[in-house]
Structure formats: structure tokens, C-alpha cells
Amino acid sequence: MDIDLSLKMDAENEEEEDGDEERHGREGEGNHQESEVDRENTHDINEAAGGATTTTTIGGGGGGGGGGDDSSLELSLQESSKTEELSGLHMKISRMKEENKVLRKIVDQTMKDFHDLQIRFAALQQNLDQKKDPQISLGLHANDKKAVQEVAKAIPRQFDSNYIQRHQAVASTKGETVGEGADELGLSLRLQTSSSQQEREEDMEENNMEDPTALFAPAISQNNNNNSNSNKVQRTDLGGSGISAHGASLANRKARVSVRARCQGATMNDGCQWRKYGQKIAKGNPCPRAYYRCTVAPGCPVRKQARHSIRDHHRLIFIIPELSR
């Protein structure tokens, strides 16, 4: 639910200039939908009221003519204005009911997704517990191809399709035309293992990438020039879902799951509250890299990085480096 609303916010925030959008996102979160509706309500009611005022004025003009039927005429005019107002309110109510329906659907879908994900996660964890690998991150071992594939199947699909679906659903309630929601938002998610070398490669990739939505491309050929080095981390396309998993070929390399999101705005409102805990100037990028930790719940282990794209300094790339534990 939060995701839906915040996503909608993001779509709107994209048009805003850089600024304190993070704060804006936090404050507006959750209230946005209501305020939107409220504004509409006010508008409609004002419209009705305006109509009433006009009629009254006309009535007043008639009164100027002076006559014994003035009071009855005024009364009938008032009645008609009240009827208009009522019908306006009725329309408003029915519109809100429809909106409610849509929102309820979204909540149901979200709950269903969450339940689904929980089941998958439990199964995956159980599966991996049997193997008792201490280096598992989010129950994922880099060498366990099956596990990598399962996680890739479970997590990204939930994130990917539902995120977009919800965005579409919410947007459609506003009468927007949503084609490729992900493309519009410039979001992309991927599963990866990490190493400093790989991240350097990714940075290079960011620099070389023409199209910001290119991360949706199933296969990334950045390792083509690494043929000589078989030790390097290789990316694997997973089901052409637009999610790429980085299967580590090095056994001892720490495996981790990353979710990347890219957005046009200065920040991405993803339904979480983030607190900045560090900033670093990365080599080769004049813009500092910011580190955030999730503050939704005390002790929440989720963190994310916000990097500026070198190509477009106004574009931020978000990376959640570790979802484990």
C-alpha cells in the first residue's frame, strides 16, 4: 500500500527540481492520496457553492423588480441550488467509492504478494539451511546455482512485476496512461554478488550506458571484454525478466543480494524511511556517494547507496547492497 502511494509520488516528483525531495517524500507519504481526494472534493463543493451563489444573485435581481412572488421564487431557486449541491456530493461519494474499491484491490494484491514472498523465502531458507553454508547472504550461496535461480525467481519477480503493476493500477485510478511503468520511472532491479572490481565495472557501465533504462535489457555484455579473465564475476541472465543475477565464480567471495533502482528524481520514495549515515567521494566520480540506512524499524539492517550518475548529475542510482540478516 505504501509502495503504491509512494510510487505515485515518485512519478510526480520526477518533474520536480532537485531539492529536499527526500523530506518532501517523507512528509507527503501516506497522505498524498487523501489530500488529492480532498482537493477534488473541495473543488466540486466549491463548484456547487458557486452555482448556488450565482442563482441567488439572479434571485436577488428578480427581487429588485419587486413583487409578491419574490419569496416563493427565492425559495424555489434555493431548493434547486441545494439539489445541485446534493447531486454534486452524490457524484463525489460515488467517485470516492470507486476509488476505495481500487485501493482495496491494491491492498489485497499487496497482501497476497507478501504472503507469496514469505512462502518462497521460507522454502528457500529451508532449502539452504540443509546445506548449512555460513557464507549465505539472504540464504543465498554464490556457488549454489539453484539457490541463485530460486532467489532470482522469487524476489525480483515480486519486486519487478508487482511494483510496476501497482504503479499502473494507481496511475490508472488517476486516469493516466501507463505504458511501460518501469521505463517511465527509470527503475531497474537486479540481483548481484558484489566485489569492488565488479562495482568498478558497474560504474564504468553506468558511464558508458546511453539509455538509462538499458538495465532492463536482459543480458549485459560488459564482461565481453573480460574473456581473458575467467576469474571475474560473471552476470547471468535470468529468464529475460530484466533482472540479472551475478553469480560469483569465486567461491570465497562474499555473496550478497542487491536491488538496484534508478529514478529521475533526486531521491526515490520507496516507502521506507532512510537516514543518511555516511558520504564518500568515489574514485572517478566527482559527486559524492551517500549511504543511507533504513529507520522504519529499530535495528533494521537494510541500507542503500545513492550514487549520482556521471552522465547526468541530476540522476541518482540507488543500490541496496545487502538484504541479508
Place this chain on the structure above:
DNA sequence: CGTATTTGACCTGCGC
């Protein structure tokens, strides 16, 4: 005054 942000120091992993 409580909370968020900034920033320099420190830790860790990797390549040479």
C-alpha cells in the same frame, strides 16, 4: 532539546 546530517577517523577486503 531531540533528531538528522556532516565529516574525519577507522575498519575491511582486494590487488599488487
Place this chain on the structure above:
DNA sequence: GCGCAGGTCAAATACG
């Protein structure tokens, strides 16, 4: 082992 770069910590500072 050393140096470098990325990531994190925590004291200082800013802000509402």
C-alpha cells in the same frame, strides 16, 4: 605486507 578504495562509526554540528 602495503597501499588503496569502499563502507561504517561516532563526535560535532545544524536544524526545527
